[in-house]
Amino acid sequence: MRIVILNDFAHVEGGASQVALSSARALAGRGHQVMLFAGVGPVSPDLEGIEYLEVVCLGQQDILADLNRGRALIRGLWNDSSGSAFREAMRRFDPADTVVHLHTYTKSLSSSVVRAALDCGFRMVLTMHDYFSVCPNGSFFIYPTQTLCPHTPMSAACLGTQCDTRRYAHKLWRVARQWTQEHRGRLPSGLHEFISISDVSERILRTYLPAGARVHRVPNPIAVPHEPPAHxxxxxxxxxxxxxxxxxxxxxxxxxxxxxxxxxxxxxxxxxxxxxxxxxxxxxxxxxxxxxxxxxxxxxxxxxxxxxxxxxxxxxxxxxxxxxxxxxxxxxxxxxxxxxxxxxxxxxxxxxxxxxxxxxxxxxxxxxxxxxxxxxxxxxxxxxKPATMEAHCERLEAVYVRMLEQGNGGLR
Structure with a gap:
């Protein structure tokens, strides 16, 4: 089994990246052929020199840090270069024994990589680290009023609500990204497999996932030493x-x-x-x-x-x-x-x-x-029942095996 991990960053930028990178190392350590495909460097030093782990980093910029704001706006909607590079990288692999695992994509890769994987027949699973798969601002939260959002994503009430941290014009850009993600990237509608990390997030997101979607529970691992309890x-x-x-x-x-x-x-x-x-x-x-x-x-x-x-x-x-x-x-x-x-x-x-x-x-x-x-x-x-990396990998392997056995990882 070959595992391809998609993540915006090739270094730890936040909790989701920490999970993506640490699982890439651990899965390779368990003897799986793993490729980490990322948009933004630098590549973390602890990813180098690991047997069975290949790292492909495009050397792009986080759209938030890109001084070329026009390019950032376009790539944030649809990063064609990421999609093309991913298609080329995947030409070497057989869809019959390869699983694609998507972690983060909104800050560099965009949903173009999702469409590329689906078009090439690869089975894909998304870990729902946030709410971006269905919600334009990724949080079901109205930032100006500091309140939870009650609206259905992309509904008239949603479109009319200024929920962005900046201004309404940026909210409209997020709406355009969400429309592009769904209709061109086919996320989440084109996926059949999802990983949730809590009951709350699964309850909120499941309503908006495609009919027949399989949701697997794989809690995030944490790396803590087993020391005596604090006082x-x-x-x-x-x-x-x-x-x-x-x-x-x-x-x-x-x-x-x-x-x-x-x-x-x-x-x-x-x-x-x-x-x-x-x-x-x-x-x-x-x-x-x-x-x-x-x-x-x-x-x-x-x-x-x-x-x-x-x-x-x-x-x-x-x-x-x-x-x-x-x-x-x-x-x-x-x-x-x-x-x-x-x-x-x-x-x-x-x-x-x-x-x-x-x-x-x-x-x-x-x-x-x-x-x-x-x-x-x-x-x-x-x-x-500690949330160890070993337990995390065992659950991931079970998900991957089921995907390959049942097939149809993407909805056609």
């Missing part, structure tokens, strides 16, 4: 880990902390940093930390706070916190809530409700023994 009762600081952008909800945490004098640590960077610093000047801002430093900071916390305002698709840092023995406070509408048993391994607050969030944080502040007990329960629950 959250010995620390007072509440930690936030992630991009400091409005939809992630850091301002909700800052407001609670300012009102109730709670110590907070923000691990990450983003556009909201200046506003957060103004709201909570006494907070600790670490910027982005590497994996070891992040784990160290989490272990020196009372709890992880994950106040995201949008649905998310998994919330990987919540799983990482559990693996360290740390309780987490999550919103009721987030996919991350699937990893928290309310009152046992963490606490769930009403989505977007600052007062309810404050109540949960004050409880953990005032009851260190409860925080410790929740952390221990989260730790035990995680390590009973």
């Amino acid at each position: 959250p009762d010995e620390h007072a600081t509440f930690s936030f880990v992630g991009r400091l952008s409005a939809e992630k909800g850091p301002q909700l945490l800052a407001a609670c902390a300012a009102k109730h004098n709670l110590p907070v640590r923000f691990i990450g960077e983003g556009a909201e940093r200046a506003k957060l610093l103004e709201m909570l000047p006494e907070a600790e801002f670490t910027g982005w930390l590497n994996g070891v430093e992040t784990r160290k900071a989490l272990r020196a916390s009372r709890a992880l706070v994950f106040p995201s305002l949008w649905y998310e698709t998994q919330g990987l840092v919540v799983v990482e916190a559990a693996a360290q023995g740390l309780p987490t406070v999550v919103p009721s509408e987030s996919a991350a809530r699937e990893w928290v048993e309310d009152g046992l391994t963490g606490l769930i607050f009403r989505h977007g409700d600052a007062e309810d969030l404050a109540e949960k944080l004050l409880f953990l502040r005032d009851h260190p023994d409860s925080a410790a007990a929740m952390g221990t329960a989260a730790y035990q629950r995680y390590w009973q």
Whole structure:
């Protein structure tokens, strides 16, 4: 079996890229012939010199970073050069024993690679790391109002709503991309196989997938050492880990902390940093930390706070916190809530409700023994069935084998 992995980036740019690249390495390590096909370099050094792993990187630019804005606008809709290069690369392979696995495509490759794979008869599966396969802005979230979107994608209500982070003109460009993706790229209508990573994201997306689509559950892996659990009762600081952008909800945490004098640590960077610093000047801002430093900071916390305002698709840092023995406070509408048993391994607050969030944080502040007990329960629950790369690859292999045995990976 040959496995072709499609991803915008040949280096780790975010959580989805981390999964794509790490699975490429691991699958090659299990003896599969793997090709990683990416649009944007540089190629991560840890992809080089691996037996059975071939890396094809087009050396293109992320459309967000491309100074040639005209080219970026066109390639964002349909990157013809990516599609042509992918067709050429796949000429060597036999569709009968090759699986194409799509991870990310909106920042460089575009849906042109999907159409190329389908036209050439290859079986394809998409991991739904986000909502871009059906939603123009990829999140079912109205950014100007900071609210969840209730509209059907591409409906009249959707088209009339300014949900973009920038301006309505950019929303219309996203609509054009979505139309092109569906009608020219045949995504998602041309695919039969999908991978979901949470109940919440699957419930939202399944409605818009083609009839007869098969959805496989393959949780994302995490790489954490099996260390003794942390001691959250010995620390007072509440930690936030992630991009400091409005939809992630850091301002909700800052407001609670300012009102109730709670110590907070923000691990990450983003556009909201200046506003957060103004709201909570006494907070600790670490910027982005590497994996070891992040784990160290989490272990020196009372709890992880994950106040995201949008649905998310998994919330990987919540799983990482559990693996360290740390309780987490999550919103009721987030996919991350699937990893928290309310009152046992963490606490769930009403989505977007600052007062309810404050109540949960004050409880953990005032009851260190409860925080410790929740952390221990989260730790035990995680390590009973850890999200290892080995388990991830075994599930992927089962999906790939089923695709090749049943055929018809793309709808004709």
